Amino acid sequence: MVARAYTVAFEGVSARTVEVQCAVTPGLPAFSVVGLPDKAVSEARDRVRAALSAMGIALPSKRITINLSPADLPKEGSHFDLPIALALMAALEIVPPDAVERTTALGELSLDGSLIGVLGALPAAMTAAEEDRILLCPRASGAEAAWVGACQVIAAGSLMDVVRHYTGQSPIAPADPGEVRSDSGTRCLRDVKGQERAKRALEIAAAGRHHLLMIGTPGSGKSMLAARIPGILPPLTAVEALETSMIHSLAGLLDEGGISRARPFREPHHTASMAAIVGGGRSAKPGEISLAHNGVLFMDEFPEFPRGVLETLRQPVETGEVMVARANAHVRYPCRFMLVAAANPCKCGYLTDPARACTRAPVCGEDYIGRISGPLMDRFDLRVEVPPVAYTDLDLPASGDSSDCVALRVAAAREIQAARFKTGEGMRLNADAEGAVLDNIATPDAAGRALLGRVAERFGLTARGYHRVLRVARTIADLAGSDSVTSYHIAEAVSYRLVGIKEGGP
Numbered sequence: 203m204v205a206r207a208y209t210v211a212f213e214g215v216s217a218r219t220v221e222v223q224c225a226v227t228p229g230l231p232a233f234s235v236v237g238l239p240d241k242a243v244s245e246a247r248d249r250v251r252a253a254l255s256a257m258g259i260a261l262p263s264k265r266i267t268i269n270l271s272p273a274d275l276p277k278e279g280s281h282f283d284l285p286i287a288l289a290l291m292a293a294l295e296i297v298p299p300d301a302v303e304r305t306t307a308l309g310e311l312s313l314d315g316s317l318i319g320v321l322g323a324l325p326a327a328m329t330a331a332e333e334d335r336i337l338l339c340p341r342a343s344g345a346e347a348a349w350v351g352a353c354q355v356i357a358a359g360s361l362m363d364v365v366r367h368y369t370g371q372s373p374i375a376p377a378d379p380g381e382v383r384s385d386s387g388t389r390c391l392r393d394v395k396g397q398e399r400a401k402r403a404l405e406i407a408a409a410g411r412h413h414l415l416m417i418g419t420p421g422s423g424k425s426m427l428a429a430r431i432p433g434i435l436p437p438l439t440a441v442e443a444l445e446t447s448m449i450h451s452l453a454g455l456l457d458e459g460g461i462s463r464a465r466p467f468r469e470p471h472h473t474a475s476m477a478a479i480v481g482g483g484r485s486a487k488p489g490e491i492s493l494a495h496n497g498v499l500f501m502d503e504f505p506e507f508p509r510g511v512l513e514t515l516r517q518p519v520e521t522g523e524v525m526v527a528r529a530n531a532h533v534r535y536p537c538r539f540m541l542v543a544a545a546n547p548c549k550c551g552y553l554t555d556p557a558r559a560c561t562r563a564p565v566c567g568e569d570y571i572g573r574i575s576g577p578l579m580d581r582f583d584l585r586v587e588v589p590p591v592a593y594t595d596l597d598l599p600a601s602g603d604s605s606d607c608v609a610l611r612v613a614a615a616r617e618i619q620a621a622r623f624k625t626g627e628g629m630r631l632n633a634d635a636e637g638a639v640l641d642n643i644a645t646p647d648a649a650g651r652a653l654l655g656r657v658a659e660r661f662g663l664t665a666r667g668y669h670r671v672l673r674v675a676r677t678i679a680d681l682a683g684s685d686s687v688t689s690y691h692i693a694e695a696v697s698y699r700l701v702g703i704k705e706g707g708p
Contacts, residue, residue: 205292207286208303224293225269229264233262238272238511252313254291266293281309284339296456297369301368323337338358347377348377379461390607391602391608406681410615413581414584434609436609451494455493474507479514481524594654596642611681627639644676
């Protein structure tokens with residue numbers, strides 16, 4: 203007799219169904235796992251044997267073979283423990299085989315038979331729902347998996363609880379979704395003294411998900427401004443929350459199964475490796491750009507990041523996805539994020555400060571900012587200089603709108619874009635617009651077109667830069683509630699584009 207259970211193998215944010223086949227046949231006593239298992243999966247036989255022994259179940263003196271099908275798909279992770287134990291108990295007729303075949307299971311077994319939470323319960327629940335199966339998982343993963351809602355989730359505390367559930371002795375009630383976390387304590391823009399132009403750039407960037415570069419002396423408030431971006435962004439929509447949570451589930455970032463509606467804000471250190479930023483490692487895990495999906499990736503001290511790391515950002519910021527290619531894995535992750543970068547004008551940071559004149563100016567500034575390649579610099583929609591604030595201005599009363607006021611304008615602009623791209627081909631915000639769609643929504647009036655033409659000719663804007671100006675102008679028009687793009691919107695968009703550009707080319 204061959205008993206079957208089902209589990210999943212992860213390929214990026216998707217979970218691929220794996221059939222766990224168990225055959226108990228006459229022969230020399232043995233317990234083998236085949237089907238391209240990694241070390242953790244191969245060790246499952248010892249954990250399963252110990253867990254069954256703790257329950258008082260002795261394995262027969264026969265040959266036990268576990269096959270993980272499809273056999274050419276690599277199997278990684280300790281979550282295969284529970285489905286292997288289920289298939290084995292079904293083969294031994296301890297639990298009903300037909301009930302096991304209607305279940306997708308994942309979970310790690312401890313030696314005493316208790317179940318330990320694993321990563322990826324949310325994507326596994328999505329796959330179980332698509333195949334109309336029940337999801338069986340550890341109690342620690344139940345609240346997370348229950349968010350899918352389209353499949354029944356059974357969260358058990360131990361293997362004995364699983365046996366009692368399937369035999370009808372003590373059925374387990376379906377798990378409930380975890381709490382929706384509310385991130386309190388967001389910082390207000392009014393805490394930042396001065397910097398009105400930079401605040402305006404933040405508002406535009408947040409409204410259209412445009413990439414932003416801030417250049418200024420140390421202590422001018424670049425990091426302070428970036429830390430206030432979450433306070434002006436609208437909450438995640440239901441679809442966005444599910445997309446983001448699936449990535450965070452694979453990374454183990456969902457606390458107690460709770461899903462947050464706040465947009466991610468990731469701020470890696472400039473010593474982070476390429477695998478940490480883009481993704482990779484032994485199991486091709488998601489990197490910071492994917493963890494920031496639908497949110498913000500803030501990279502402080504931008505030129506200090508390794509050159510190779512910076513150059514790998516060029517393709518993801520354009521396409522909104524990244525392919526992590528390794529010798530044993532090719533995994534695709536979504537990464538539609540807003541890149542916010544901060545940089546000093548030079549190595550010492552005081553190139554533009556007359557009181558602290560740099561002895562190597564202007565070469566030191568050209569060398570330092572030159573670490574950001576032209577193609578990467580061209581991908582920033584907005585560039586703004588953040589001048590130092592005099593200490594005498596720090597005692598002045600707060601100025602400008604609060605984060606709540608700015609958030610209302612940003613939300614209104616995003617609602618306009620949501621209606622505009624309701625039937626768009628994968629487009630959600632102005633930053634995604636391209637081709638005929640961009641021409642249709644962002645064609646400026648005659649004065650605006652003439653202005654943009656003069657700027658493009660004088661400063662040598664690339665085709666990418668030209669289109670990015672149009673996207674930013676469309677966002678500025680949305681913030682103003684204007685149906686058309688005028689020369690005023692083009693002029694403001696151009697003013698944020700020319701920072702860091704020399705006359706004659708980018």
